Amino acid sequence: MDFAARRDWPGYFRTMLGKPPRETLVRALEIPDRRPAGERLAVDLACGEGRDTLELLRRGWRVVALDGHPMAIELLTSRVPPDQAPLLTARVEPFEASAWPRCRLLNCSFALPFCEPREFPGLWRRIADSIEPGGLFAGQLFGDRDSWAGLPDRTHHRRGDLDGLFAGFLIEQLIEEERDDVTVEGEPKHWHVFHVVARKR
Template identity: 60%
Template sequence: MQDWPGYFGAVMGKGARETLVAALDAFAREGFTGGLAVDVAAGEGRDTLELLTQGWRVVATDGHPDAFSFLWPRVPEVLKPNLTAVVVTFADMQVPHCDLVNASFALPFCEPRHFPALWSRIVAAIRPGGRIAGQFFGARDSWASLPDRTHHTREEVLTLLEGFEIEMMNEEERDDPPDVRNPKHWQLFHVVARKSGRW
């Protein structure tokens, strides 16, 4: 397993991901606030905290048992009843019916053999008019060669999102400076998409 606790400590206190902010803005423009969100692989909980603060109920999942010891102490007492935290792997996680699935820098860490079933559960769980927000990693990303990762070409992402109206699909491609991580090429798709159909 990667050093996820080291990662949780390093990013603790950072703000919500831009994809989540965009999805929440889109809901707000529709006059919808305070639904149920599933935060997939929530980590130390930057996005879960934003959702809770904006009045959402959240089911946060993560495969690492330490993730929620970083999150719970930062949840205001009054909001704690609105959070359910579940330690579960991608392979085993159930996805409750919800308004939003938030998967920030999460799905690429799912093993390829478990991805299709996980994706089907995610799509089935989102109500019509609900949203998915998060990142896919591209096929040109350095980590695409790791056997336990799931990466997608742009065309494959578009295929996954059939049945959704794409509201954001920002592609980012860059190299980390060698002194940061040597060598690391990033190819990312930042996505927000609204499930078709009427609620």
């Protein structure tokens, strides 16, 4: 079973270390914003080893980065250039107990399926409520035909569920990806993923 399938986050972080930012984040950052970067706050929820947070910091954003695993925060903070460190607040916080300020961008890459189903509605409410009008959500939701949808502690969605989740948003990008491929460890997996960038109304 793959790192992410069995929640072996240290193994996952070691494999991912040094990878570029996720495409959904890059797409969100291409969308023009009248605010100067220094006035923009991003929250990177379940930031992992920090690939997206590092890109946000590099572009001058202030970032609140949260993850449930201490190693994620250690790997992130150890790689932040000293001149960017004042822009970052990084904390170990699980989804269930996490709180963060109002933000211009809520980034959550490849992490929402790992929220337990009973916790997801509350987490999603906090995500949607925290994004300021005109701000963006960027990240992934996993589909109901994904190989991991059968695991008991995972949150997966049907295509139709997204209409409700993003009712208060304008969709900037919605790519539904479905393919047979492999995991980061090279194990066969059916991927069914929604890649979303959406603007809060």
